[in-house]
Amino acid sequence: MCPLTLSSHLHPSHPLDLVYLSLGRVCDLCRKEVCGLYYRCEPCGFDIHPLSTDLPVTVEYAMHPHPLLTLRCDEPRKCAVCQHVCDSWRYTSHCKGCPVDVHLKCALQEPALDRRTRTAPAFSHHHGSCR
Structure with a gap:
């Protein structure tokens, strides 16, 4: 209730x-x-x-090398998983050198089942200095 x-x-x-x-x-x-x-x-x-x-306020995302993504609403940016624009609430990194934005749906979906291992959706990540 x-x-x-x-x-x-x-x-x-x-x-x-x-x-x-x-x-x-x-x-x-x-x-x-x-x-x-x-x-x-x-x-x-x-x-x-x-x-x-x-x-949840924060989530861990396997494809991002830093611990947590935080739920927030900000200016539109591309989702790192599906490559569509996030124009509303999304999970985003705190890293200045390696920003990552992920739609709610993309961040909370179950990892795809591979033949031998469970894998999360892949996206390119350019690691920079994060603070």
Whole structure:
């Protein structure tokens, strides 16, 4: 059962209220239409699917040599996995010399099963000095 009010790291400014009438609303994280229940910040117009509120703040990504990618919304950049533009929330590295951006879907997908080993999606990575 979803709580009526929720605090979230995804929108720390205000608590989110559970709403049922979607009326064409779009989830600010995944950009898909919300149907049924969703959380909303009325003052900011921030809408999010209930399941999206459980997304981790950080993830480890096997194809990036540095430990964590952090969930954030920033200017559009290319996804390192699928090569499509990330124009909303995504996981991104903190590294200045080797920036990596990965769509939510691409970062959280299960690794592909190879004949002998499990492998994550490959992308090119140019290692620089990271701080």
